[in-house]
Amino acid sequence: MKQLSKILALLVIATVAVGGCKKKEEKAPAEGMPPHGMMEQKAEPVVVIPESVKGEWKAVKIAVADKSSGKITEYDVEIGTTFPVPNSDLVITVKNFLPDFTMDGNVRTSKSDKPKNPAAQVLITEKGKEIYKNWLFALLKSPHAFQHPKYDITLVGYIPAGK
Secondary structure, three states: OHHHHHHHHHHHHHHHHHHHHOOOOOOOOOOOOOOOOOOOOOOOOEEOOOOOOOOOEEEEEEEEEEOOOOOEEEEEEEOOOEEEOOOOOEEEEEEEEEOEEEEEOOEEEEOOOOOOEOEEEEEEEEOOEEEEEEEEEOOOOOOOOOOOOOEEEEEEEEEEOOO
């Protein structure tokens, strides 16, 4: 019985010693999950221009409203170009135009070549600093509409190629 007690005591001591000496293992993040403390990077949306839309649209009409004077001026801005707004520090780049905007997950595309839900992907900078990078919609106010203390910028039209 004494020997059994000694063996049990040794087993308890060995178990405690081994458990206490083990270095705490760091749990690896689940596959696809960012490591602890790191923010997950959102993937940049992908814009797919269907063949039926490519080359069919030349420009978009952008309205710039000066909130202080109430003056609204429309500008034709060609798709793929940069346009400095006169008498301001704003520069608008029209990256893409989708006549029938739709999105599926991370993909932005057009359901057809007909202007059923026209949208222009724009980048707006002020004094060289990016202040807006999103879509302007002609038929609806986006929940992510351009916000600025002095100006409102909206998509008010589109110009087909060949005009």
